[in-house]
């Protein structure tokens with residue numbers, strides 16, 4: 001890569017990766033603060049962490065994971081994925097889409113389908129403990145080959161903030 005390409009790649013990662021995760025964490029803090037029952041359950045789980053915990057173990061905590069997933073479901077940081085262009089004519093749910101059609105998948109609308117997420121406007125991390133969602137039902141990072149390149153990193157980053165959750169909410 002030329003210096004210019006390298007510069008552009010780094011800028012992309014910085015811009016795409018900074019505010020997105022920061023906004024997601026801000027919403028997580030909002031929900032944990034807003035809902036005492038969520039806060040209690042989360043702190044109960046986080047209290048089982050000993051001294052010098054292994055972050056990979058913490059990242060697998062079910063309730064912490066569910067809180068992060070629900071945060072990205074209810075108000076997806078990117079409301080839509082990037083545009084896709086139809087290359088071969090296709091029919092989707094009765095709509096004929098000719099070659100060249102531009103499609104913008106709405107992540108927000110997918111995350112608020114009542115038949116998939118009952119009471120979709122309510123923050124309920126338990127949904128993610130009760131069932132698994134397909135990539136067509138839950139897609140905060142988009143989908144397919146061009147889904148978010150930072151998907152795994154962003155989720156790990158969110159969960160690595162568990163110490164901040166503890167510090168901020170322990171004494172409420």
Ligand code: HEM
Nearest residue numbers: 016017020021024077078081082141142143147148150154
């Ligand atoms: C909670 C945090 C994040 C959310 C919700 C998010 C969401 C998304 C979404 C919805 C897309 C479009 C994918 C598609 O059209 O299918 C995307 C693309 C992208 N994201 Fe993220 N993102 C997050 C964090 C990050 C981080 C941490 C990085 C990098 C370190 C990153 C880098 C990128 C890049 C480079 C693309 C373009 C991928 C491509 O076009 O091939 N994102 N992201």
